[in-house]
Amino acid sequence: MTQLTMAGKTVLITGATNGIGLETALELASQGASIALTARNRNKGEATLEQLRQINANGKHELYLGDLSLMADVRRIAQEFKSKHNTLDVLINNAGGTFDRRQTTSEGLEYTFALNHLSYFLLSHLLLDTLKATANARIINVSSSAQAYGKINWDDLQYARSYSGMGAYFQSKLMNVLFSNALARRLQGSSITVNALHPGVVNTGFGDNSASPLLRIVYSLGKRFAAISSSDGAKTSIYLASSADAAGISGKYFEKQKVKANNPIANDLEAQERLWALSLQIAGLNAK
Numbered sequence: 001m002t003q004l005t006m007a008g009k010t011v012l013i014t015g016a017t018n019g020i021g022l023e024t025a026l027e028l029a030s031q032g033a034s035i036a037l038t039a040r041n042r043n044k045g046e047a048t049l050e051q052l053r054q055i056n057a058n059g060k061h062e063l064y065l066g067d068l069s070l071m072a073d074v075r076r077i078a079q080e081f082k083s084k085h086n087t088l089d090v091l092i093n094n095a096g097g098t099f100d101r102r103q104t105t106s107e108g109l110e111y112t113f114a115l116n117h118l119s120y121f122l123l124s125h126l127l128l129d130t131l132k133a134t135a136n137a138r139i140i141n142v143s144s145s146a147q148a149y150g151k152i153n154w155d156d157l158q159y160a161r162s163y164s165g166m167g168a169y170f171q172s173k174l175m176n177v178l179f180s181n182a183l184a185r186r187l188q189g190s191s192i193t194v195n196a197l198h199p200g201v202v203n204t205g206f207g208d209n210s211a212s213p214l215l216r217i218v219y220s221l222g223k224r225f226a227a228i229s230s231s232d233g234a235k236t237s238i239y240l241a242s243s244a245d246a247a248g249i250s251g252k253y254f255e256k257q258k259v260k261a262n263n264p265i266a267n268d269l270e271a272q273e274r275l276w277a278l279s280l281q282i283a284g285l286n287a288k
């Protein structure tokens with residue numbers, strides 16, 4: 001892999017206090033990047049900031065605090081970032097999780113939909129002008145191979161009637177690819193690229209929040225026996241952020257640093273546009 005020089009570049013990464021996001025942030029910092037990380041927990045955020053400073057003392061690393069399931073926090077983080085920066089080289093939408101019981105946020109949104117899809121959608125929109133002001137900016141959406149099993153529950157997007165944690169998760173990860181493809185299409189002719197990826201089955205904090213003891217056992221056994229390490233799980237995110245080989249590639253889905261076919265639903269223009277319009281509306285963005 002031919003690597004770009006990351007010195008002087010800024011990477012904004014969500015959910016960089018654990019797992020794949022943490023490893024991605026540390027590696028990109030070691031390549032010279034300045035990391036702007038988001039965290040919902042101040043102590044974990046400050047501990048990550050300290051690790052980043054030890055790895056790359058010359059980087060201008062920053063911490064943005066907020067709960068990304070809340071669109072008010074996403075808006076505040078974007079505003080705070082834009083008050084300090086006119087450019088952004090790489091945006092990595094990474095924070096996400098799976099929730100076996102239906103929860104709603106204080107803004108009334110179903111948690112999986114809000115965190116896994118709408119935060120990616122809204123943060124990318126709010127930072128788009130900043131990304132456009134940067135040469136060859138990259139947007140990276142951490143999806144999952146679970147997207148292959150997803151379908152969009154159009155009649156009940158937020159699973160109000162009959163909740164399934166797996167269904168909501170698969171749908172949200174399919175939404176990541178639908179959104180990536182729709183945004184890549186809109187950005188054709190610009191120098192910004194947008195791609196989605198599956199990191200692998202990775203031994204992280206994923207699933208640790210499960211309320212069901214049985215599910216916790218399943219996740220823990222799966223992670224112990226079938227999962228790769230967080231540093232291996234970060235490889236495709238790092239590749240898309242800093243590899244010269246990925247330059248100019250947009251609107252693709254990656255696994256193991258290679259383009260792979262995604263769920264055909266994510267290539268359906270009507271589905272892309274339907275989700276786009278609904279997301280604009282739910283996120284309170286004016287149609288553009």
Ligand SMILES: NC(=O)c1ccc[n+]([C@@H]2O[C@H](COP(=O)([O-])OP(=O)(O)OC[C@H]3O[C@@H](n4cnc5c(N)ncnc54)[C@H](OP(=O)(O)O)[C@@H]3O)[C@@H](O)[C@H]2O)c1
Pocket residue numbers: 014015016017018019020021038039040041044066067068069094095096097115142143144145198199200201202203204205206207
């Ligand atoms: N692990 C896998 O096998 C796997 C497979 C496919 C896809 N993925 C995807 O990879 C991404 C990263 O997951 P991971 O495995 O690294 O999980 P993880 O270890 O649980 O890390 C998730 C990160 O997101 C943050 N986060 C969670 N909820 C948040 C919220 N409401 N607001 C702000 N930040 C929040 C976490 O913060 P805290 O540190 O405070 O918890 C943490 O930094 C997710 O999008 C997931 O869907 C993972």
